[in-house]
Amino acid sequence: SQPITVGQLAKLMHRNSSEIIKFLFMLGNMSTINTTMSDDDVELVCAQFGVECHKEVVIEEDDIEDQLKNIEEDESKLQPRPPVVTIMGHVDHGKTTLLDTIRKTNVIEDEFGGITQHIGAYQVSLHGRKVTFLDTPGHEAFTAMRARGAQVTDIVIIVVAADDGVMPQTKEAVDHAKAAGVPIVVAVNKIDKPGANPDRVMNEMAELGIMPEEWGGDTIFQRISAKTGEGVNDLLETMLLVADMQELKANPDALASGTVIEAKLDKGRGPVATLLVQRGTLHTGDSVVVGTSYGRIRRMTNDKHKEVKKATPSMPVEIIGLSEVPRAGDVFMTYTDYKKAQTIASQRLEKQILKERNASSAMSLEDLARKI
Ligand code: GTP
Ligand code: MG
Numbered sequence: 001s002q003p004i005t006v007g008q009l010a011k012l013m014h015r016n017s018s019e020i021i022k023f024l025f026m027l028g029n030m031s032t033i034n035t036t037m038s039d040d041d042v043e044l045v046c047a048q049f050g051v052e053c054h055k056e057v058v059i060e061e062d063d064i065e066d067q068l069k070n071i072e073e074d075e076s077k078l079q080p081r082p083p084v085v086t087i088m089g090h091v092d093h094g095k096t097t098l099l100d101t102i103r104k105t106n107v108i109e110d111e112f113g114g115i116t117q118h119i120g121a122y123q124v125s126l127h128g129r130k131v132t133f134l135d136t137p138g139h140e141a142f143t144a145m146r147a148r149g150a151q152v153t154d155i156v157i158i159v160v161a162a163d164d165g166v167m168p169q170t171k172e173a174v175d176h177a178k179a180a181g182v183p184i185v186v187a188v189n190k191i192d193k194p195g196a197n198p199d200r201v202m203n204e205m206a207e208l209g210i211m212p213e214e215w216g217g218d219t220i221f222q223r224i225s226a227k228t229g230e231g232v233n234d235l236l237e238t239m240l241l242v243a244d245m246q247e248l249k250a251n252p253d254a255l256a257s258g259t260v261i262e263a264k265l266d267k268g269r270g271p272v273a274t275l276l277v278q279r280g281t282l283h284t285g286d287s288v289v290v291g292t293s294y295g296r297i298r299r300m301t302n303d304k305h306k307e308v309k310k311a312t313p314s315m316p317v318e319i320i321g322l323s324e325v326p327r328a329g330d331v332f333m334t335y336t337d338y339k340k341a342q343t344i345a346s347q348r349l350e351k352q353i354l355k356e357r358n359a360s361s362a363m364s365l366e367d368l369a370r371k372i
Helices: 006-012 017-026 039-048 064-069 095-103 140-151 168-180 198-207 232-246 338-371
Strands: 084-089 120-126 129-135 155-161 184-189 220-223 257-266 270-279 287-290 293-301 316-322 331-335
Touching (some): 006 338, 084 140, 084 168, 095 120, 120 316, 129 232, 140 257, 184 198, 220 232, 287 338, 293 338, 331 338
Parallel strands (some): 084 129, 155 184, 184 220
Antiparallel strands (some): 257 270, 257 331, 270 316, 287 293
16 A cells, blocks of 8 residues: 555644644654554554545545436426526626626625625526526636536626627636536626727627627627616526526425535634535535535525525525535535435545545655656
C-alpha cells in the first residue's frame, strides 16, 4: 500500500493533525505532521475516528450522479414542478437588475461594487405559477458558477446589453447552454439607452448560431429595459411558454435529492449550503449525504430567509446541519436513516483517502524519475 503522512491523513479526514499525533502518542508512537504512517497505524487511526480504512477497498468511480439519472420514475407519481431559469450574460449587462425588476427587490444595491459574486437563487410567483431563478455572475472569473447554473436549469435567459453587444461572457453563456442542451431565450437589454442597437445584438447572436425566430430560427429575442421594466412581462410570458413545452415534472413524494448551488463555512452556524431540490421533498430532520459531507438538516430557510419545514421540487433552500462544507455542484441525497447516511459518507471518505494515497505515490515516483 502507499505511504501517507499524518498531515495528509488529517486533511483527508477533516481532522486536526494534533488529534492524530495525540492518538498515536497514546499508542506509544512519536510522530509529527510529516511522519509517514504504517498501514497498521492508518487503520488504527481510521478506526478511532470512525472511518473504515481497509486495504482491499476497490476504488470505483463515485456513481451517485448516475444513480440519480438512472432512477426509474413511476409516471403516475410525477407532478408538474416549477421551471428553473438561469440568467446569464456578460458582466454589467443587467442580469441582477432584471431579477430585481421581476422580484420587485433591490439586491444590486447590496452587492459589492454592483458586481455579482455568487449564485443567487430565488423563487417568484408569476401569474400564480412559481418559477425558480438563478442569478449568475457575469465577471470572467466565475466560469465554474456559470457552468453549474447551466447544468441544473431548464431554461437559460441570456441577457445582452444592446449598447454593448455580444461580449466574451455572452459567448461563454451560449456555450454553457448548448453544452447543457437547454433552450435559450435572449433578453436584449438596455433598449432605453441612447446608444442601444438591438439589431446588432441579433446579428452577433446569429453569428454564434443563435438564430432569431423572425429570421427563421428558433430562438426568441425579447427587447427589454430591465431598468424601466419595458418588455419584461413579455419576456416572462415567453419564458413560461418555453417552460410549458418541456412539461417539467418530478415526484414530490420520493426521498429528496438535488444539487448544491453554493456552500460556505459560516462562523456561527458552521457549514451552510444552498440546495436546489430536484426530486422528492426535503424536510427538516432529514439525513442527507453530499460527497463526503453528511448530517441531519437542523434548519432550512427559503430565499426570503424565512424558516421552512419542507422544500418541494425546484425549490432552493439554505440548510445547516452538515458535517463539513460540501462542494458546489455536487449531488445531495436523502436517506431514511442517519446511520446509513453516515456510513455512505465515511465509505466515500475512505475511497478518497485511498485514491489520494495512490495519487501521491504516483507523484513521488515521478519526482524520483526527474531527479535521476
Ligand atoms: P454582474 O452580475 O456583475 O455580471 O452584472 P449584472 O449583469 O448583474 O448587471 P447589473 O444588473 O448589476 O447592472 C449593471 C448596470 O447596468 C447597473 O448600473 C444597472 O443600473 C444598469 N442597467 C441594467 N439594466 C439596465 C437597463 O435596462 N437600462 C439602463 N439604462 N441601465 C441598466
Ligand atoms: Mg449581477
